[in-house]
Amino acid sequence: MxxxxxxxxxxxxxxxxxxxxxxxxxxxxxxxxxxxxxxxxxxxxxxxxxxxxxxxxxxxxxxxxxxxxxxxxxxxxxxxxxxxxxDPENARAYYRLGFLYFYQEEWAKSVDSFQQSLNCQPRQTRNRLVKEQQVKAHYYILKATQIISKEFLKKVERIPVKDLKLFGEIQHLLKEMKATEQQEEKPYQMIVNGTEFSEISEREYEELSDPDENENCFILNQRSMNDVTLSLNGKDISIPTKQVPLLEFLMRHPEGVRHDDIIERRYRQSRDPHATLRRSISRLRDRLERLQPLEDLIKTIDGGYCWNSSYEFRMFKHNRDVSTDLLLD
Structure with a gap:
């Protein structure tokens, strides 16, 4: 052989x-x-x-x-x-590296990669970042920097007070940073109707993501990469890992998305991306039909698709979860 x-x-x-x-x-x-x-x-x-x-x-x-x-x-x-x-000017590759390092909790490398993605001047259009990706890169630079600051603050707090007095300014800075830290931690993010973003506490997450307590509201709950559910009025279905990025992308853009935008983000490596997209949409529709049999939750529009429901919808995941960003950038 x-x-x-x-x-x-x-x-x-x-x-x-x-x-x-x-x-x-x-x-x-x-x-x-x-x-x-x-x-x-x-x-x-x-x-x-x-x-x-x-x-x-x-x-x-x-x-x-x-x-x-x-x-x-x-x-x-x-x-x-x-x-x-x-190809040192490949912004998309640096962008992917930013998410990979973020997932692996290598915060400094993540910041550097996202910064490189913003500084690149790619000759080929396919290797450039669109405006939304540029904004997202800035967000994760700030998020990773915030995590680095918190971790370093813990290290500095272990330095004996008598040593800190050798450079008085650091005590003043520590006091400022601790005052910020004392606010209630908000490790989760919630997006309502695709556009209203907020960071919420563990307590708020438990209340607002409970499908039994929130009637007439779709709830996409990403507990982890392999544990994602969509719920409505106490009934829920699991969403397979490969379908989550597409569903999230549609729900985050309730005005609708063009075929080409989805392909550029998810299927650009495919030999026949339009056929691959059609298959993916069909499989996702079959899955969603189990939750809402009489309503086509993904509507075909001119040149694309859109999330289609009169109900409010909420999306939840942990602030450090970049699993869907790795698969649909």
Whole structure:
């Protein structure tokens, strides 16, 4: 049996064509087969960025599997670093690295990567950040910096008071920072009707996300990457990991989103992105029908789709959860 590592680039590209013909991002075996193909394509032609980008994309998709996540995300981080070494003006690759480092709680590296993504001047449109991504990069720079400050504050507080008096200004700064810290911690975020954002406490989260206590309100609750539910009037359905980014994107843009915007964020590596998007929408509609059988919650509009319900809807997740951002940037 011929090993993949013995094939030439031309032979591997034939394998790639056959692999794309069977495209199914819900099939872990298909994803792992693609990883093997693009790992070898990257080996035989290390200067071709497409191979590395597609490989990194497949590694992120493997990260949806709980057992593979940590290993896959580390490999994806390595691949995106290879991409920026070859193409140092690739803002999208730095942007992805920002989320990967944030997920791995490497806060300083996350800040640096997001800053690099904002400073890049890509020649190719596909590697640039749109305005919403630029704003999101600024948000995560501030969020990671905030976490770094809190962690460093704990270290400084362990310094003996007599030593702190050697530089009096630090005591004044510590007093200011502690005053801010004494406010009730708000580790969760809530988005109402796609646009009204707020940070909430653990107590508020428990109250506002309880489907039995909040009637006539859709509740998308992302407890973790592999534990996501959509609820209405006490009834809930689980949302598979691969469907969460698409559902969240639609709910965050109630005015509707264009096909091309979804493809650029989620399916741009696909050989036939429009067909892949149609399949994904169909699967998501089938899932949502279990919750609301008589209402098409995803409406087809001119050139795209929109969330379609007269009920209020709320979205909840932890402030440090970037799982959907990794898969739909």
């Amino acid at each position: 011929i090993r993949m590592s013995d094939l030439s680039e031309e032979e591997l590209l034939e394998k790639e064509d056959d692999w794309w013909e069977r495209e199914d991002e819900t099939n872990l075996e298909w994803i792992i087969e693609g990883e093997n193909i693009f790992k070898n394509l990257s080996r035989v032609n290390p200067r071709e960025i497409r191979y590395r980008e597609t490989l990194a994309y497949l590694l992120l998709m493997q990260g949806e599997d709980l057992k593979l996540r940590q290993h896959s995300y580390k490999k994806a981080t390595s691949r995106f670093n290879q991409v920026v070494r070859i």
